[in-house]
Amino acid sequence: MTYTNASFWICTFLFALFSIDALAQDTLGWNYAHQLYQKGAYQSAGIEFERIIYQTNHPEWQAKASLQKANCYKQMGLFWEGQKCLEKVNLMFLNDTFHYNVHHQAALCAYLGERWNDAEGHLVQMENFVKDSNLLAKSTFLKVLVYNEQARWAEAKEILLKWAVQKGKNTAERDSLKALVEANYTKRKIPRLKNAKAADRMSTIVPGLGQTYLGYPHEGALSFLLVASSLTFAFYYSLWLEATYVTTFTVGSYFIQSFYYGNIRRTAFLAEKRNYKLTRKFNDPARQLVLALQHHGS
Amino acid sequence: MGCFCCCAVLGQAPNRSLSQEIDFARHLSKKGLHNDAIFQLNRIRNQYSLSTPGLDSLNYFTGWSLYEIKSLDSGVHYFGQVSANSGFYHEAGFFASISEVTLGNYGAATRRLMGLENLDQLSFGTEFRDFQLAGIALLQADYAGFDSLATGFTKSYYQFAREEEDLMNISLELRSIKNRKMWKAGMLSAVAPGAGKMYAGKTKEGVVAMMQVLALGAVAYEQYRRYGVSDPRFILFGGVFTVFYVGNIWGSALSVKIKRDEQLYDLHERILLDLHIPVRTLFN
Numbered sequence: 001m002t003y004t005n006a007s008f009w010i011c012t013f014l015f016a017l018f019s020i021d022a023l024a025q026d027t028l029g030w031n032y033a034h035q036l037y038q039k040g041a042y043q044s045a046g047i048e049f050e051r052i053i054y055q056t057n058h059p060e061w062q063a064k065a066s067l068q069k070a071n072c073y074k075q076m077g078l079f080w081e082g083q084k085c086l087e088k089v090n091l092m093f094l095n096d097t098f099h100y101n102v103h104h105q106a107a108l109c110a111y112l113g114e115r116w117n118d119a120e121g122h123l124v125q126m127e128n129f130v131k132d133s134n135l136l137a138k139s140t141f142l143k144v145l146v147y148n149e150q151a152r153w154a155e156a157k158e159i160l161l162k163w164a165v166q167k168g169k170n171t172a173e174r175d176s177l178k179a180l181v182e183a184n185y186t187k188r189k190i191p192r193l194k195n196a197k198a199a200d201r202m203s204t205i206v207p208g209l210g211q212t213y214l215g216y217p218h219e220g221a222l223s224f225l226l227v228a229s230s231l232t233f234a235f236y237y238s239l240w241l242e243a244t245y246v247t248t249f250t251v252g253s254y255f256i257q258s259f260y261y262g263n264i265r266r267t268a269f270l271a272e273k274r275n276y277k278l279t280r281k282f283n284d285p286a287r288q289l290v291l292a293l294q295h296h297g298s
Numbered sequence: 299m300g301c302f303c304c305c306a307v308l309g310q311a312p313n314r315s316l317s318q319e320i321d322f323a324r325h326l327s328k329k330g331l332h333n334d335a336i337f338q339l340n341r342i343r344n345q346y347s348l349s350t351p352g353l354d355s356l357n358y359f360t361g362w363s364l365y366e367i368k369s370l371d372s373g374v375h376y377f378g379q380v381s382a383n384s385g386f387y388h389e390a391g392f393f394a395s396i397s398e399v400t401l402g403n404y405g406a407a408t409r410r411l412m413g414l415e416n417l418d419q420l421s422f423g424t425e426f427r428d429f430q431l432a433g434i435a436l437l438q439a440d441y442a443g444f445d446s447l448a449t450g451f452t453k454s455y456y457q458f459a460r461e462e463e464d465l466m467n468i469s470l471e472l473r474s475i476k477n478r479k480m481w482k483a484g485m486l487s488a489v490a491p492g493a494g495k496m497y498a499g500k501t502k503e504g505v506v507a508m509m510q511v512l513a514l515g516a517v518a519y520e521q522y523r524r525y526g527v528s529d530p531r532f533i534l535f536g537g538v539f540t541v542f543y544v545g546n547i548w549g550s551a552l553s554v555k556i557k558r559d560e561q562l563y564d565l566h567e568r569i570l571l572d573l574h575i576p577v578r579t580l581f582n
Contacts, residue, residue, distance in 0.1 A: 044337075046334065047326070050334065051322055054322060244520050
């Protein structure tokens, strides 16, 4: 009978607490905002979450609403707005979980918006402020994705290997996960990005050489031919055969300057293009691997 | 049973008063979430039956948010809907006017300013309207109109005293822009390539043009002296020289207009800034 009474009062107390919380939520319009979100009315939902931020002075509710609002922005593809919304959250009096969620979501928005350095910045802040290693572990894969985009593949690999050691339930699973990571991050697979400065210097010394180094030999040959033809015209035909000095100087210098500097500018563009292609060739499949590992881990 | 009823209403759109809704729209606007503010204001318009003061507030804030996202023509529409009895009437009038000026609709801006009622309710009202009208007169190169309006500049309102002074200076600068002739620049370039551009005030461009045309002329002359007039090499280089020579004459004539447009553009931008800043200082 005593136990029955105690259970009754505990249940009543918990139910009352739940009801107060639910009522507080509803007073703020939390459930209405959620309903809008679930219906896919993301702009309306975002406004309702903003209303919660406006109505309450409670830092936790404000942070919760900001996180939901950022979700609305994410759904609308407005990643920069989502990141800005989370960067305004006052984390001063909030616990580790909020610090983690806000920084993680901000980093995710930055990653989706292709602002890799911003994403890294949020991950670094998160590591500095969040003490709970279990929470930090949840951002492992996002960190790997960001490092991949920043061409820091060795560090990304190291993080994944560490994760494999921690997550593997037994030696066999650990070994298989490590082997999977090793297989995808081999020296052969990791892109060796072209040195844009070196390519620029090569093309400055020998027109077309930079393009050839970057993997565009046809363009390199064409550049070389154009500059060489201009020189031939200037020095052989005009100066040697015809002795037309003014024509040599004027026309020759015009063509040489155009083709020579054009070749250098083109080299800079091709260096960017080649490195972008190399990065994408590795990072796109690597993203699939990371997502598969995350799925496995969860 | 009571708890059940509480749970049953969870998730409903909460009932809020019109003033709460408008305050929230203002909050969105203040936070720079102008698109959200416009969305919210439209929702209020559709959900509530509004009295004239409510509608005035709504129109003013909608106009303001549209103005902030640079949808000036739409903003003007909403500012224009604010009635003369509203507390936002004068703000809306001046913001509508400055939006029209920014859009280049000087006539419409002047009509809006002239149509503003009860300006004596504002201590600076009449002088500020005249200041705006004077700026519009300058933008239209109506110097007589500017002079007559500028006589009323007291420079006693700190919010736009500096701008009044600046408008006076700009009017002197506008009057001092030399009225160079396009035909004269063309003639000068025909005699001495590049001289027309120097006359227009583009000295560096003139020097470059002169070097180009002279170099091509020298090439054509060399080809003529060496191979004769009927040789294809002379025809080719002579043709190139002719194109550059004639092009330079045409370019010199145009450069007079371009230079003048550039000078006017810079001064017009300054006038716009001088008209704009006090509107925001006074009414923001």
